[in-house]
Amino acid sequence: MVSSRDSKGSKIGIAGLGYYIPKSTITSREMAQWSGIPESVFSEKIGIERKHIAEPDEHPAEMGVRAATRAIENAGIAADEIDIIAYGGLGFYDYNFWSPAAKIQDGIGAHSAYTFEIRNGCNGGNLGITICKELLHGDPEKKYALVVCSDKLSLAVNYADKTAVSTFSFADGAVAAVLKKNHPANQLLSYASISDGSLSDYVKIPCGGTRLPLTGAHLRKEDCYLQVNDPESLDTIFSRTYLKNYLMVINNALKNSGYTVEDIDHIFTNQVKRSITDNLMGALGLQETQTMRTMKEYGHMGPVDTLFCLALAQEEGRIKPGDLVVLAGSAIGFTWAATVLKYR
8 A cells, every 4th residue: 555645834735627528429228238238337327328439540649639728728837838748648648659748748839748558457547647646746847747547448349248347437638737836726645555466367458468469369359348357256255355445545535634534524436336436425424516527428438537526516605615525546556546636
């Protein structure tokens, strides 16, 4: 388990947020027709009615540029003021052996920024803002960091594979956050995380790695989509560990910042099936009004989800001065992470 705490007197906060959602959509009815699974499984059990899908000529880095541009405008700064750019993507990059963070740097004109990628599944945003916070702490010359999460996860879905129904909600989009040093509002207080590597092989796309290269003689089309190995066993393991680990990182992050669950005003999570979110909220003793559920209209966008929920909540004026906010996520790998923010 990893945790971090701000040094005394430091103030690094989120100064701007922006997002980009593709216009095209797929409905739960269409997914039901393609898969042969009743529509009620999507609309009631998973909690999705439609999701947004990028066009063939819309790519993760391009969507990231659009989200980043809006976040920079929201922060009221110029792109060339940004010192650090971190890119968190769960799924596909535009190309292999390639840097989407560098492409975004060029696309927004942040020519003085240092760029890098993070691969931490749906916790890419959580980890990204934490790493960038520490990098800003460590260099007195740096003032602004940009965290971009962008994914085209719809490409990973094989609607003919009923064992992978949990992945059918995968959708496309991008979100970005500008971090600012000595920013009194929206302060990043603490972070906690944990991993369970025994689950690492349960969910994966087999092809394209060294074990099953794209040139392999035995390559099957279905191996190029996301697969869930032995979903019944995975569900059994999750029933024992998933909620426990989720609650552990949330409570540890709160403890590191001097707060408890009773102090939470809002919690924003990655979007999973309805029952999982219900169980988490119930275990924390929180009300529906204290979270955002975007699964119904937007599906699951991987690391985009948590910061996207935060951005929507700010747009709707739901977060007030003095509110304590938790960003929490579970991710392929499997990992769980939580970040605590204080709004001033």
